[in-house]
Amino acid sequence: MTKKDYDVIIIGAGPTGIFTAMELIKKDAGLNILILEKGTDLKKRICPMKENPGKGCVNCKSCAIVSGWGGAGAYSDGKLSLSPDIGGNLEKYIGRQALTDNIAYADDIYMEFGAPDRVFGVPKDQQNEIRKKAVKAKLKFIPARLRHLGTGYSQVVLQNMQDYLEEHGVEIRFNTNVKEFIVEKEKIKAVKTADGKIIKAKFVMAAAGRENAEWLTDQAKTLGIETAINPVDIGVRVECPAAITEYLTDNLYETKLIYHTPTFDDKVRTFCMSPYGEVVSENNQGLITVNGHSHSDIKTHNTNFALLVSKTFTEPFHQPITYGKDIAKLANLLAGGVLVQRLGDLLDGRRTTDERLERSITEPTLKDATPGDLSLVLPHRHLTGIIEMLKALDELAPGLYSRDTLLYGVEVKFYSSRLSVKNNLESKVDNLYFGGDGAGITRGLMQASVSGIVIARSIMKKENIK
Known part of the structure; x- marks a missing residue:
């Protein structure tokens, strides 16, 4: 009772x-x-x-x-x-x-x-090594211990x-x-x-x-x-072969890196690294967005993580959650859910097709994502920041800025107010x-x-x- x-x-x-x-x-x-x-x-x-x-x-x-x-x-x-x-x-x-x-x-x-x-983390001498490489790539490295x-x-x-x-x-x-x-x-x-x-x-x-x-x-x-109004974070989930990111994930597991883009001076950050994990979709009140998981007992051959562009809006605009939702709605409209694109296709200005996706050395772990074109969904400013961040990350994880790296969209974090x-x-x-x-x-x-x-x-x- x-x-x-x-x-x-x-x-x-x-x-x-x-x-x-x-x-x-x-x-x-x-x-x-x-x-x-x-x-x-x-x-x-x-x-x-x-x-x-x-x-x-x-x-x-x-x-x-x-x-x-x-x-x-x-x-x-x-x-x-x-x-x-x-x-x-x-x-x-x-x-x-x-x-x-x-x-x-x-x-x-x-x-x-x-x-x-x-507990994941690395000794200070290894932290310094990563920090030096990050500085050379104009990335800010935030060392942290975490329990996974x-x-x-x-x-x-x-x-x-x-x-x-x-x-x-x-x-x-x-x-x-x-x-x-x-x-x-x-x-x-x-x-x-x-x-x-x-x-x-x-x-x-x-x-x-x-x-x-x-x-x-x-x-x-x-x-x-x-x-x-907090910043609204909008971006993509990146997926690549796990071997490419082992330097960053084997001891650190979660590598926190922040970048300020040369074109627009926007803040882009890595978030929620999932070594040997899978990309998943989520339903946020009818909106299908993307996320990533790593399991304690199931391992894939891929690593995924989010790249999020942070924007703080000023007056008179005060609806950042609505802004993020509308971008997610556009992805849902075009893809029926989550959209996936090879980085090479994005750079070439063309959509990814089933045939092109099959040729990728990165096998997608989210099987029901629809091959498409992220440039029809994300604002030019966001895509520019994501591409510039991937170039910088390639200096720490060579091979990440590859034509076969997969980008899933969109990932939105609704914690704006x-x-x-x-x-x-x-x-x-x-x-x-x-x-x-x-x-x-x-x-x-x-x-x-x-x-x-x-x-x-x-x-x-x-x-x-x-």
Whole structure:
């Protein structure tokens, strides 16, 4: 039998929501906690495209790849960055030392629930070698240690966490979509679900994830909560033979490189490297975009990673999420989903065909991507930046700027509006908190997890729980 009133309602069962509940339980706060998740239980998160390869996306009501227990992280690469320099803006709220300490604390919890003990990274002498090569190519190298779970391990860890929370009295309701917050006299009182149910709580924490960033922004504006425009990241997923990038991936696994393009001085960055991985498609509220995964037990002969062009818009334009979605819509219109093109065909100004794709030495791992022409989708400025970045990367990974390198489009990161919150991540509405990627505060699993810890500790402080 479910309750009607709770001490804490958590919206979203991604890392922020999970770690908010985890910290409250581990510190024995004695609070009634409800997690509301629009997706399904982890065991039921089955993508029809995986079950029936080649049939394409069937536009599920809630995409199993990005929604459900664990959030988008459940089917991601499971990369836990152990550096405060990567993964978000939390340092601006809690300070560098607190962020560093909480990353270590959260990492211990991941280990407790089954994360593998291998940490990727290289000694400083090797870092210096890579940095020197990067500098010569006009690339900025950001060294970082990371723990890699892999898609398989991620799901084991997340299932262990769900079991633990449920055993300790946390109620979880799946397939439950929250539509709005109910506020009285600048204080949160309840949430209203899509089916009209009103659930009361003293505290509400919303971590809606990237997929629901636009909904969260709309809700914030309704409540008079200010938002700041973050850069919108739009680009492609690059795929090449794994041998080409081994120098960058065998020890580092995830190589963070930033480039400022000579033509437009735009920032282009590498993101989410997936050594020996596969390119996958995702359904973001009806939009098919591209991503990449590496599995803990399945290896391919390819490596893939994103190249993202970051743009910050100025007045009067204030709809970067809409801008990114419209570019994704254009790719969907032309390709029926994800579009793939050989770099050589892009440089020659012609579309890739099935015949040309078959001649490529890089065998595509996303089999239902449609061969086509990215120049009909991405703005000239973005494509120019991507091509210039690939030229620079070729100095670190010779062979990457090859005619047979594959480019999939588009990859878009929907975390464009940063909600105004205090240092404890509480909004101007009393007892209403925002955290994670969807609030524009974090950009990765580890900082998203830490934001949940910060919120839980603030709740306990308000309740005089030590």
